[in-house]
Amino acid sequence: MELVVALGIAVLAGSGVWLVLRPRTFQVAIGLSLLSYAVNLFIFVMGWVREGRVPIVDEAAAGVVPDPARFADPLPQALVLTAIVIAFATTALFLVVLLAARGLTGTDHVDGREPEE
Amino acid sequence: MTLAGQLAAHLIVLPVVLPLAVGALLLPLDERRHTLKAAASLACATAVAAAAAALAARAGDPVTHVYPLGDWPAPFGIVLVADRLSAAMVLLAALLGLAALAFSLARWERAGPHFHSLVQFLLAGLNGAFLTGDLFNLFVFFELLLAASYGLAVHGSGAPRVRASLHYIAINLAASLLFLVGVTLLYGIAGSLNMADLALRLPKIAAADRALAEIGAAMLGVAFLVKAGMWPLGFWLPATYAAAAAPAAALFSILSKVGVYAVVRVWLVVFGGGPGAEFLAWGGMATIAFGVLGVLAAQELGRLAAASLIVSSGTLLAAVGLGGPLVTAAALYYLVASTLGIAALFLLVELVGRSRAPGADILAVTADAFGLAGEDEDEPEEEVGVVIPATMALLGLAFAGAALLVAGMPPLAGFLAKFAILAALLAPDPAPGWPVWTLAALLVVSGLAAVIGFGRAGVRVFWAAENPTVPRVRLIEMLPVGALLAACVVLTVAAAPAMRYAEQAARALHAPAGYIDEVLRP
Numbered sequence: 001m002e003l004v005v006a007l008g009i010a011v012l013a014g015s016g017v018w019l020v021l022r023p024r025t026f027q028v029a030i031g032l033s034l035l036s037y038a039v040n041l042f043i044f045v046m047g048w049v050r051e052g053r054v055p056i057v058d059e060a061a062a063g064v065v066p067d068p069a070r071f072a073d074p075l076p077q078a079l080v081l082t083a084i085v086i087a088f089a090t091t092a093l094f095l096v097v098l099l100a101a102r103g104l105t106g107t108d109h110v111d112g113r114e115p116e117e
Numbered sequence: 118m119t120l121a122g123q124l125a126a127h128l129i130v131l132p133v134v135l136p137l138a139v140g141a142l143l144l145p146l147d148e149r150r151h152t153l154k155a156a157a158s159l160a161c162a163t164a165v166a167a168a169a170a171a172l173a174a175r176a177g178d179p180v181t182h183v184y185p186l187g188d189w190p191a192p193f194g195i196v197l198v199a200d201r202l203s204a205a206m207v208l209l210a211a212l213l214g215l216a217a218l219a220f221s222l223a224r225w226e227r228a229g230p231h232f233h234s235l236v237q238f239l240l241a242g243l244n245g246a247f248l249t250g251d252l253f254n255l256f257v258f259f260e261l262l263l264a265a266s267y268g269l270a271v272h273g274s275g276a277p278r279v280r281a282s283l284h285y286i287a288i289n290l291a292a293s294l295l296f297l298v299g300v301t302l303l304y305g306i307a308g309s310l311n312m313a314d315l316a317l318r319l320p321k322i323a324a325a326d327r328a329l330a331e332i333g334a335a336m337l338g339v340a341f342l343v344k345a346g347m348w349p350l351g352f353w354l355p356a357t358y359a360a361a362a363a364p365a366a367a368l369f370s371i372l373s374k375v376g377v378y379a380v381v382r383v384w385l386v387v388f389g390g391g392p393g394a395e396f397l398a399w400g401g402m403a404t405i406a407f408g409v410l411g412v413l414a415a416q417e418l419g420r421l422a423a424a425s426l427i428v429s430s431g432t433l434l435a436a437v438g439l440g441g442p443l444v445t446a447a448a449l450y451y452l453v454a455s456t457l458g459i460a461a462l463f464l465l466v467e468l469v470g471r472s473r474a475p476g477a478d479i480l481a482v483t484a485d486a487f488g489l490a491g492e493d494e495d496e497p498e499e500e501v502g503v504v505i506p507a508t509m510a511l512l513g514l515a516f517a518g519a520a521l522l523v524a525g526m527p528p529l530a531g532f533l534a535k536f537a538i539l540a541a542l543l544a545p546d547p548a549p550g551w552p553v554w555t556l557a558a559l560l561v562v563s564g565l566a567a568v569i570g571f572g573r574a575g576v577r578v579f580w581a582a583e584n585p586t587v588p589r590v591r592l593i594e595m596l597p598v599g600a601l602l603a604a605c606v607v608l609t610v611a612a613a614p615a616m617r618y619a620e621q622a623a624r625a626l627h628a629p630a631g632y633i634d635e636v637l638r639p
Contacts, residue, residue, distance in 0.1 A: 020287070042298060042301065046302065046305035090293070097267070097271060097279060098283065104274075110283065112276065
């Protein structure tokens, strides 16, 4: 399980870095999105990978002192939600500027002009 | 509890909540009602400035006020913490916000949609970042201020602005992702996000996890230093700041100081200021060197101002990395003085630029460098005794004031700040090593470079302009520049209390045990 998650993060982050370093603005946008997916997964994993655990503590209501080891850490899940929303909003902003740059400079190169051959 | 007591207890959330609410309320208002928008925006910034002044005035040791949001106790809930440093930073942000808003009344507020909302969101993000005591909350406020700054960077549109903003946004999005990885690594290892709690937990982590925690700290540092514009992470800064609209650029001059603030706060409180000091010092010195080259090479006033900003960031980082509480105190004084000076400079650049044809700056400096100016020297000497118009005289005076501040020449606060940094660095006990001497030399050289850069630009703009046309400057545009410089004069005259305040703030920063106790007290 750990290996699958780690490989997933690695592939996402690797592709993201490669795309961010490409010269076209759309590639950079997609690269940033992939990187943010990798980071979101990474945040999630920071609560440690455990199978079949719930984040809701239901024993306290029954008067039993709950054992934290039996539950998943809910905080990374809250963090990842926040991070997803923020990444979504900033990517939308980036897309707007990307389109404006395409319209104003007439090219989708990140420097706003085609490199000389 | 009386009403006044209630207000005082909740004063600390005002700088965050009020701009957020005002900015949101202004969004649905029609752009044609800009008088109403401007009035609300200015009133809000004034209220925030008053709240910050009140927080600074009743600053206590080691912290003024710990405010648990939603009344959740400290390590579990998020706390806002006001101490001397954060109160001063909030006040500085509010003053810059007021100056930028007043300046924008002449024309910039109408140059694009939602200018006032963006400024309010930027202020909310800045104040939140200065006041929060929680790492993830710091990330959220960073994103808030960055999102607003993306909007302000393209304010007024135009190809150069959009092109520069594209780079700015891409780099800051990547840096934010590093920030997230760093924060969550620390959480995964230490199990807390509260800065005070982290400071207690980090020394106790297992030896096997130490390397991971250090990687997390390093990634956090990189994210902060991208914002602070440290070499080699700050190449995006000159292009973006020089291209931004004048009021936006003036506000951005505190944006890079947020990076410095975050480094100082997190490094000193959470990590005790130990590991990484040399890195900070040498990185800061490289930044000064890079900024000096930028100052000398700048062919436009906007670039000159941006390069000065890099020099100021580098000075702060190097001073904090090398010195103890006294150097940090001097650096905090320098932070306020240089931020005010550079903000005034960014506003002036636009006013002065109106009198000049596009490209005139480039021609002037290039002609200087290649000796092309010689051909014009046999002009008839009729120009002797030409009357300088009052506007140009005022602009020239303000430019000279800002240049003196940024270069660190007497008699203004910039000189006192640099002198204080040098005096604290070169104190005989302990004997200064060669990194300290390098920094001292760099500080002097950066002052010299600033004098050369600003002297050349000033002579070209004010004395030797070809076909000078007097720029049309409105009073409301000169007032904020004058006010920022006047604030520096106040800082100069009241240097003793200001330095005492900075010293107390620095001592509290360097002895974080008091901060940690106050925050975690049940």
